[in-house]
Structures are given as structure tokens and as C-alpha cells.
Amino acid sequence: MNAQPDAAIVVSNVTVSYGAKRALDDVSLTVPAGASFALLGPNGAGKTTLISVLCTLRRPDRGSAAVAGADVVRMPTQARRSIGVVFQDSSLDDRLSAWENLEFHGLVYGMPKKRRRTMIEAALALVELEEWTHDIVRSFSGGMRRRLEIARALLHEPRILFLDEPTVGLDAQTRQRIWQYLETLRRERGLTVLTTTHYIEEVEDADSVCIIDQGRIIAQDTPAALKERFGQRWLTVLPQDQEAADAILASVPQVRRLGAQRLALPAEDEAATDAFLSTFRDRLSEVRFQPPTLESVFLSLTGRELRDRADGQRDAEKAAGRRGGQR
Known part of the structure; x- marks a missing residue:
């Protein structure tokens, strides 16, 4: 692997x-x-596997990878000292307090006692959990647990932070607060942040977005450049019944399926769009125009939505976010 000092x-x-x-x-x-x-892709695209390789949890079958200059296979211990990780599934010990979880992490990384105490206090203050320092994690809301996991990942002052779907199931307010913490740290520490997410709005301001699907990188650039190159205006519709859906599929060659029920067709040609709506308007339950976005970039490149999930699962996540609380 060629040395790249700025990478x-x-x-x-x-x-x-x-x-x-x-x-x-x-x-x-x-x-x-x-x-x-940011790594964008549907479930099963390979995002978590790539994170696992970079975190030294999975050896690649072929090829090589390095974090902070350390090869993840030949120098795993050195690589681990340079990274912090927030996994998609919680890995806190919910029988311990917030302080005890961070204390254990500091011990694992060999942090001296005085430094450990200073950093634990600073980390809990960063994520606004000082009031619950000695509370058992089992009593925490989903949002509080996620904030504690971020505090733990940052405790040993890593140079690189990996976030694997860090805000799935959290309410919008907690998600926004988490990104504010991370942006502050990135500015103050020069922290490198690699994120995998389903939430397009969370990576609109990323320096670079990499779209991955079925284990392959299909596009990478700034959000603006991706939208300029691949973005399209789409019309998404929900037919009233299967008969209407079949009629649309038979008469519109460019139409694409979105999940089990919804359909999408390019809307750049206003005359063609008007003609479509004139023909099918009375047979549609929902009509929505989607301007060029990162979501539309993914749709244009793959023919599928980024959030490749059933509406019921999406609703369940929203409900979980509401249960996560605002503490």
C-alpha cells in the first residue's frame, strides 16, 4: 500500500x-x-462489513486497508488505538453506571488514572449526561445510551471516528444534537468522521459521499457534485390498486418500482409528466415530486430507493425514536 501522509x-x-x-x-x-x-447504501450493501475491516474485526480476503497509517492486518493494535467506534447495535454494559462504562473503556486503553478522570468528566459534559453520571445505564433512554456510546468512543481521543448507523431509531432532536457534538469535535480536534447512514439529511454537508451497492462503490464525490452529475427530478406515485399499478407499468417504460407498491418515473420532461398525470391522476392515492437529492442520485444509479425497507419498518423506527425520549 502506498503511503499517503494526508490520508x-x-x-x-x-x-x-x-x-x-x-x-x-x-x-x-x-x-x-x-x-x-459518508457511506450511503441500503441494508446489505457492504457498509458494515467495510467498517468491520477498518476496525480490525474482519480480515479482508484480498486487498489491504490502513487507518492513521497503520495496516489493519499487520498492525491491528496500533490501528485500534487511533480509532473510536459507535456500532449500530448498543454495546454498553447496562448493569453499570455511565461513569463505570467509561472507566472500563479507559482502563482497556491504558489511560492513566488522572487523565482518565479528566476525560470522563469532559466526555460526559460534551454529551450532556453529567446529571446521570452514576445512574445505571439500564434506566437510560435510547438517545441517552447513544450519547454515552459516543462519549465512550471519544474518550481515548482517537484520530478517526467510525459511526455505523449511529442515529437509527432516535428522535429528530436527539439526532440533531449528536451531529452538533460531532461537528464541534471535528472542528476543534481535526477528527476524521466516517459515517454509514440511511438518513440523507445527515450527510448533506459531508465533505465526500461514497455510494455503495451490492459490495461495489458506484459513485463518490461531494454531495453537490453527485447531485449535479446524477440527480434527477422524479415523480413518485402510489397507485390506488394493483390494476392501476399494472396499467402504469405497461404504459410507461421508464417507470421504476419502489418497494411493493410505490412507483417512480423521471419528471424532467414537463409535457410527458403532465400527460401522465392527466391520464392516471384519478387512479393515484399519492403524488410527490422529488427534486435532485442524494436520494434521487441513488435512485438514478440503482433503480431503487436508498431506504430499501417496508413502510411498516419505517414506522416502527419512528415509534422507537419517540420512545427514545428527549432527556
Whole structure:
């Protein structure tokens, strides 16, 4: 692997397979130090597998990867000292207090007692959990647990922070607060942040967005450049019944399925769009225009929505976010 002194993360031709399924297929990317870098892709695209490789949890079958200059296979201990990780699923010990969870993390990283205490106090203050320092984590809301996990990931002052779907199931206010913490740290510490997420709005301000699907990188650039190059205006519709859906599919060659029921068609041609609506308006339950966005970029490149999930699952996540509380 060629040395790249200004790069926080370098991935070269990485391939990972699980049996016959190829989770990552010859993936290469570079993340500059101090950058905000986003991986976008549906469930099963390979995002979590790539995070696992970079966190030294999974050896690549082929290729190489380095974080903060340390090869993740040949120098795993050095690599781990440079990174902090917030996994999609909580890994806190809910039988311990917030302080005890952070204390254990500091001990694992060999932090001296005085430094450990100072950093724990600072981390809890950052995520606004000082009031619950000695409360058992089992009593915490979903939002509080996620904030504590971020505090833990930052405790040993890593140079790179990996966030794997860090805000799934959280309410909008908590999500916004978490991103404010991270942006502050990125400015103050020069922290490199690599995020995987389903939430498009969370990465609109990222320095670079990498779109991954079926284990392959299909596009990478700034959000503005991706929208300029691949973004389209789409009309998404919900037919009233299967008969209406079949009629649309039969008469509009460019139409694409979105999940089980909704359909999408390009809306750049106003005359064609008007003609479509004139024909089918009375057979549609929902009509929505979607301007060029990162979501439309993904739709244009893959023919599918980024949030490749059933509406029921989406509703369940929203409900979970409401239950997560605002504490």
C-alpha cells in the first residue's frame, strides 16, 4: 500500500466474502484526515462489513486497508488505538453506571488514572449526561445510551471516528444534537468522521459521499457534485390498486418500482409528466415530486430507493425514536 501522509483511511482493492456471497467486491477509497466522509447504501450493501475491516474485526480476503497509517492486518493494535467506534447495535454494559462504562473503556486503553478522570468528566459534559453520571445505564433512554456510546468512543481521543448507523431509531432532536457534538469535535480536534447512514439529511454537508451497492462503490464525490452529475427530478406515485399499478407499468417504460407498491418515473420532461398525470391522476392515492437529492442520485444509479425497507419498518423506527425520549 502506498503511503499517503494526508490520508486518515486508505482502502485498496478490498474483497470480503461470506460463503458464496461477496459482501465487498474490490473496494478502494481514500479519506483525507479531518474529513467528514459518508457511506450511503441500503441494508446489505457492504457498509458494515467495510467498517468491520477498518476496525480490525474482519480480515479482508484480498486487498489491504490502513487507518492513521497503520495496516489493519499487520498492525491491528496500533490501528485500534487511533480509532473510536459507535456500532449500530448498543454495546454498553447496562448493569453499570455511565461513569463505570467509561472507566472500563479507559482502563482497556491504558489511560492513566488522572487523565482518565479528566476525560470522563469532559466526555460526559460534551454529551450532556453529567446529571446521570452514576445512574445505571439500564434506566437510560435510547438517545441517552447513544450519547454515552459516543462519549465512550471519544474518550481515548482517537484520530478517526467510525459511526455505523449511529442515529437509527432516535428522535429528530436527539439526532440533531449528536451531529452538533460531532461537528464541534471535528472542528476543534481535526477528527476524521466516517459515517454509514440511511438518513440523507445527515450527510448533506459531508465533505465526500461514497455510494455503495451490492459490495461495489458506484459513485463518490461531494454531495453537490453527485447531485449535479446524477440527480434527477422524479415523480413518485402510489397507485390506488394493483390494476392501476399494472396499467402504469405497461404504459410507461421508464417507470421504476419502489418497494411493493410505490412507483417512480423521471419528471424532467414537463409535457410527458403532465400527460401522465392527466391520464392516471384519478387512479393515484399519492403524488410527490422529488427534486435532485442524494436520494434521487441513488435512485438514478440503482433503480431503487436508498431506504430499501417496508413502510411498516419505517414506522416502527419512528415509534422507537419517540420512545427514545428527549432527556
